[in-house]
Amino acid sequence: MTNTDPILVIGGTGTTGRRVARLLTEQGRAVRVASRTSAHRFDWSDPATWDRALDGVRTAYVVPNDADPRTPDLIDAARDSGLERMVLLSARGNDDPDYYTDRPNLDNGHMQGEKALAGSGLEWTVLRPTWFTQNFTEGFFAPLVAAGDLRLPVHDAACPYVDTDDIAEVAVAALTGDGHLGRVYEMSGPRPLTPGEVAAAFTAAGTPLTHTPISMDEFVAAQVADGIPEEVALIWADVLGPLARGRESHLSTGVEEVLGRPPRSLEDTLSRRG
Numbered sequence: 522m523t524n525t526d527p528i529l530v531i532g533g534t535g536t537t538g539r540r541v542a543r544l545l546t547e548q549g550r551a552v553r554v555a556s557r558t559s560a561h562r563f564d565w566s567d568p569a570t571w572d573r574a575l576d577g578v579r580t581a582y583v584v585p586n587d588a589d590p591r592t593p594d595l596i597d598a599a600r601d602s603g604l605e606r607m608v609l610l611s612a613r614g615n616d617d618p619d620y621y622t623d624r625p626n627l628d629n630g631h632m633q634g635e636k637a638l639a640g641s642g643l644e645w646t647v648l649r650p651t652w653f654t655q656n657f658t659e660g661f662f663a664p665l666v667a668a669g670d671l672r673l674p675v676h677d678a679a680c681p682y683v684d685t686d687d688i689a690e691v692a693v694a695a696l697t698g699d700g701h702l703g704r705v706y707e708m709s710g711p712r713p714l715t716p717g718e719v720a721a722a723f724t725a726a727g728t729p730l731t732h733t734p735i736s737m738d739e740f741v742a743a744q745v746a747d748g749i750p751e752e753v754a755l756i757w758a759d760v761l762g763p764l765a766r767g768r769e770s771h772l773s774t775g776v777e778e779v780l781g782r783p784p785r786s787l788e789d790t791l792s793r794r795g
């Protein structure tokens with residue numbers, strides 16, 4: 522790879538991809554952001570848009586589409602078009618058959634993508650983060666923060682939420698550096714936090730926040746009352762299940778392993794808010 526080859530960032534307008542694209546640009550790399558709304562249009566549901574995005578690219582960061590996972594097809598197309606290296610975003614827990622209580626977890630979209638990549642012949646790195654800290658500041662939980670009360674069905678279950686700036690730094694290291702090929706990096710923040718501790722950190726940082734534990738049924742009903750389609754609210758309830766059962770409470774070392782420093786804390790994330 523030379524510094525003039527564009528690095529493709531699929532999902533480059535989203536939470537991690539935006540940060541990956543920014544870091545690469547700051548390093549003087551050529552970047553091609555690809556999504557439905559980017560200048561370089563890429564639509565997971567329209568493979569006719571894939572070739573143009575992949576044209577002339579040898580390295581790519583890929584954010585999969587959970588709603589309609591087609592990562593294995595993209596990997597085939599990318600290899601055929603000359604891609605050499607892919608860094609794939611996945612999620613922690615996917616290799617754990619007991620992650621969900623009601624169904625096996627080894628054949629979901631993330632695992633299908635991981636398996637296809639491992640067997641592709643490409644140079645590859647997989648990133649498996651826990652829940653993002655930025656869910657609270659710019660993602661799904663941000664409206665609850667804005668309303669001043671984390672009404673979540675996770676009770677006192679802790680999670681070492683990971684800062685997506687750390688994920689992006691790890692991604693860039695794997696995209697541009699040596700020593701990360703064939704590696705699966707599990708990543709977390711430095712400390713498991715209960716929702717009450719998250720609320721206390723926001724409050725200390727100047728955003729008053731409480732935590733009210735609610736049941737899953739109450740959570741779904743509240744989402745629907747806020748205009749979220751019921752099927753979407755049920756998907757969120759489903760993915761919150763393992764978090765609520767404490768399956769995300771453990772620490773992972775990927776950030777420190779790759780970056781040689783501890784992961785950013787929630788306090789650090791909040792101090793950097795614009």
Ligand SMILES: NC(=O)c1ccc[n+]([C@@H]2O[C@H](COP(=O)([O-])OP(=O)(O)OC[C@H]3O[C@@H](n4cnc5c(N)ncnc54)[C@H](OP(=O)(O)O)[C@@H]3O)[C@@H](O)[C@H]2O)c1
Pocket residue numbers: 531532533534535536537538555556557558559563564565566584585586587610611612613650651652653656660
């Ligand atoms: N949130 C968490 O706590 C967490 C934790 C672990 C793993 N993950 C995984 O992280 C991934 C999401 O990553 P993220 O948060 O960086 O992204 P994100 O903020 O959810 O943004 C999604 C990106 O994909 C693009 N996109 C959506 N639908 C598309 C389509 N049909 N075709 C082409 N592009 C499409 C969006 O851009 P356009 O709208 O412009 O198309 C955007 O750039 C998921 O796979 C999730 O499982 C999330």
